[in-house]
Amino acid sequence: METIKITKAAELKPHPAPETLVFGKTFTDHMFLMDYHTxxxxxxxxxxxYGPLALDPSSMVFHYxxxxxxxxxxxxxPEGKVQLFRPYENARRINASCERLCIxxxxxxxxxxxxxxxxxxxxxxxxxxxxxxxYIRPFVFAADASLGVHASHSxxxxxxxxxxxxxYPEGINPVKIYVENEDVRAVRGxxxxxxxxxxxxxxxxxxxxxEEQGYSQVLWLDGVERKYIEEVGAMNVLFKVDGAVITPKLxxxxxxxxxxxxxxELLKSWGVPVEERLxxxxxxxxAAQAGKLEEAWGSGTAAVVSPIGELAWGEQKVTINxxxxxxxxxxLYDTLTGIQWGTQPDPFxxxxxxx
Numbered sequence: 001m002e003t004i005k006i007t008k009a010a011e012l013k014p015h016p017a018p019e020t021l022v023f024g025k026t027f028t029d030h031m032f033l034m035d036y037h038t039x040x041x042x043x044x045x046x047x048x049x050y051g052p053l054a055l056d057p058s059s060m061v062f063h064y065x066x067x068x069x070x071x072x073x074x075x076x077x078p079e080g081k082v083q084l085f086r087p088y089e090n091a092r093r094i095n096a097s098c099e100r101l102c103i104x105x106x107x108x109x110x111x112x113x114x115x116x117x118x119x120x121x122x123x124x125x126x127x128x129x130x131x132x133x134x135y136i137r138p139f140v141f142a143a144d145a146s147l148g149v150h151a152s153h154s155x156x157x158x159x160x161x162x163x164x165x166x167x168y169p170e171g172i173n174p175v176k177i178y179v180e181n182e183d184v185r186a187v188r189g190x191x192x193x194x195x196x197x198x199x200x201x202x203x204x205x206x207x208x209x210x211e212e213q214g215y216s217q218v219l220w221l222d223g224v225e226r227k228y229i230e231e232v233g234a235m236n237v238l239f240k241v242d243g244a245v246i247t248p249k250l251x252x253x254x255x256x257x258x259x260x261x262x263x264x265e266l267l268k269s270w271g272v273p274v275e276e277r278l279x280x281x282x283x284x285x286x287a288a289q290a291g292k293l294e295e296a297w298g299s300g301t302a303a304v305v306s307p308i309g310e311l312a313w314g315e316q317k318v319t320i321n322x323x324x325x326x327x328x329x330x331x332l333y334d335t336l337t338g339i340q341w342g343t344q345p346d347p348f349x350x351x352x353x354x355x
Contacts, residue, residue: 003045023302026163031160036156060143075134085350091112094140100194115136132164132166175215176216176310181314187253219231222251231254248279250276259301266335294321295320296320
């Protein structure tokens with residue numbers, strides 16, 4: 001990658017108090033931009049003051065949704081250092097998403113270098129209170145001013161950041177999840193394994209319905225047979241059944257979560273039996289009725305792990321572990337957050353310092 005040109009903001013914004021932070025509402029002083037043109041490749045990497053982007057109304061991203069994104073965080077250690085958690089996994093995943101949507105790949109080293117450079121410029125925005133972090137949103141979108149269903153010839157790679165408060169400021173409270181029978185999030189052969197906006201747009205209606213009924217998120221079923229568990233809301237999902245952890249295998253319609261991968265690697269290192277396979281909703285509810293569904297949780301960048309206390313499917317409702325977080329879920333949360341915030345050792349080499 002060319003040298004990143006840095007243009008500092010003339011006026012810096014005041015930093016909000018950590019206890020007032022709301023996810024995705026306050027953004028740092030700068031953003032990263034890089035352009036792509038066919039025949040020229042990725043070029044002109046730069047950090048500029050955060051602000052609006054000027055786009056033609058016919059820009060293809062508005063009409064044909066050719067875009068992908070990532071979600072990751074920077075963490076401040078007790079010593080005041082700033083570090084990233086498995087950023088090369090995000091680099092690989094955004095390129096897998098790009099390949100599916102015919103967007104040119106971003107070299108992994110360039111992706112990580114861009115993230116590091118922006119975090120360094122806005123390092124003062126990385127909060128230091130327990131549980132807080134700097135959320136990082138890299139995204140790529142088609143920029144051709146043209147109507148026509150084909151791959152764009154120009155793209156913009158952008159990174160923005162926002163400080164976020166502790167996900168569980170008052171302790172971890174297990175959530176209630178509703179199994180969705182009507183809407184479908186994704187099907188094999190589609191874009192379900194990518195992080196593209198269309199997947200999330202397709203999930204909004206069911207999420208609204210679930211919320212109206214008092215549930216936090218939707219548990220999606222597969223789009224063909226409508227019986228296999230896929231993922232929950234914006235997270236992967238894992239279940240402890242009769243001593244073993246089971247999670248839906250990556251069939252092409254489930255996002256390959258980085259936190260999911262980290263959970264599985266930790267569990268295996270602890271000697272916990274792990275199965276990645278097809279799981280029907282009926283199997284889960286049968287296990288619950290038999291007293292074998294011991295714990296359930298979602299995994300993702302925002303919450304790390306989100307314990308599930310209740311599952312509902314049609315007229316059936318089951319409570320998991322008395323509606324409390326389970327010991328294995330708690331251990332995963334404590335270990336992952338300990339590694340991320342630098343309060344526990346990192347035996348896996350997951351941490352990349354921002355220097």
